[in-house]
Amino acid sequence: MEGIESIIRYFSNKYDLRVKISGREFSLLCPFHLDTKNSLFVNSENGLWHCFGCGLGGNFSRLVSFLNKKFGENVSLNGQKFFYIGDDSKVNNKWKTKVSDNEVFGSLISYFLSRNFSDDDYYKIINYFGVWSSRDRIVFPVWDFDVSYVGKFYRLLNEKGYFFEKNFLASKFFYGEWLLSRDSDMVVLVEGAFDLFRVYLAGFNCLASLNFSKASLKLARLSKLGCIKRIVLFFDSDIWDKPVVDKWRYYGDKFFGDVREVHLESGDPADYSVEDIKGFLSDVK
Numbered sequence: 001m002e003g004i005e006s007i008i009r010y011f012s013n014k015y016d017l018r019v020k021i022s023g024r025e026f027s028l029l030c031p032f033h034l035d036t037k038n039s040l041f042v043n044s045e046n047g048l049w050h051c052f053g054c055g056l057g058g059n060f061s062r063l064v065s066f067l068n069k070k071f072g073e074n075v076s077l078n079g080q081k082f083f084y085i086g087d088d089s090k091v092n093n094k095w096k097t098k099v100s101d102n103e104v105f106g107s108l109i110s111y112f113l114s115r116n117f118s119d120d121d122y123y124k125i126i127n128y129f130g131v132w133s134s135r136d137r138i139v140f141p142v143w144d145f146d147v148s149y150v151g152k153f154y155r156l157l158n159e160k161g162y163f164f165e166k167n168f169l170a171s172k173f174f175y176g177e178w179l180l181s182r183d184s185d186m187v188v189l190v191e192g193a194f195d196l197f198r199v200y201l202a203g204f205n206c207l208a209s210l211n212f213s214k215a216s217l218k219l220a221r222l223s224k225l226g227c228i229k230r231i232v233l234f235f236d237s238d239i240w241d242k243p244v245v246d247k248w249r250y251y252g253d254k255f256f257g258d259v260r261e262v263h264l265e266s267g268d269p270a271d272y273s274v275e276d277i278k279g280f281l282s283d284v285k
C-alpha cells in the first residue's frame with residue numbers, strides 16, 4: 001500500500017473511522033482517544049496531522065506507525081521503515097503559527113524556555129507528546145505501548161512534582177510508551193517527564209517511571225514487547241543510595257539481563273543540554 005491517502009482510507013474502512021475529505025485535508029475519528037466528532041486532521045499537502053481532541057500529532061510516518069500499533073497491522077508508507085526517534089524534520093512554520101496563536105499552547109512556551117528548551121524543542125514536544133496547558137497547569141496525556149489512551153497527569157507551572165488523574169495508574173504505566181521504537185533494543189529509563197523530553201530529543205528510546213513503585217510490574221510489561229534487550233537507568237543524582245533503586249536493578253537484570261547505570265554528578269537529566277545527554281549516554285549506546 002502506498003500514499004497517505006490510501007492508507008487513511010484503508011484504516012477508515014476497516015475500523016470505521018468515518019473519514020471525511022475536503023480538498024487535501026482529511027478528518028477522521030481519532031483512534032487514540034475516545035472521539036465522537038472527527039477530531040483528527042490529516043493534511044496531505046503539508047505532510048502533518050494533529051488531533052484537536054487528545055493532542056497527538058506529527059508527520060505521516062508517525063501516524064502510520066501509531067495506526068499499526070493500535071490495530072496490530074503492518075501497513076507501510078511507500079515501503080519506508082519507521083524509525084522515528086529524533087527524526088522529525090523541521091517543524092512546519094504554518095503549524096507553529098497556528099499553535100502559538102492558540103492560548104492553550106501559547107502560554108506554555110515561556111515555561112519551556114525557562115527550563116532551557118529551545119523554541120524548536122517546544123514545538124516538537126507538544127506535537128510528539130500531546131502536552132497542553134489549562135490555567136496554571138501543564139497537562140500530560142498518556143498512551144500505552146499500543147497507543148491506547150490510559151489517562152493524564154499534571155504539573156503546576158509554579159511547583160515541582162506531578163499529580164495524577166484519579167483513574168490513572170502511574171504504578172502500571174511508563175510515560176512515553178506510545179513513542180517507543182521497536183527498532184532499537186535499548187531503552188533509557190528516567191524519572192520525570194522533562195528528563196524524558198531531553199533524552200528523547202537527544203535521539204534515544206526513553207521511558208519515564210514517574211514514580212518508583214512497582215518496578216516488577218512495569219519492567220515485566222516492557223519485557224513482554226520482546227524487542228528490548230538492554231535497559232539504562234538514568235535517574236536523578238539524589239536517588240542512587242535509596243533502597244528502591246535496587247528493585248529496578250534486580251528486575252532489570254531478571255527481565256533483560258543487561259542493566260547499565262549512568263550517574264550524574266548533580267541534578268536531573270532535564271538540567272542538561274541535549275549535547276550533554278548525548279555525551280553521558282555515549283558509552284552505553
Ligand SMILES: [Zn+2]
Nearest residue numbers: 030033051054
Ligand atoms: Zn485524539
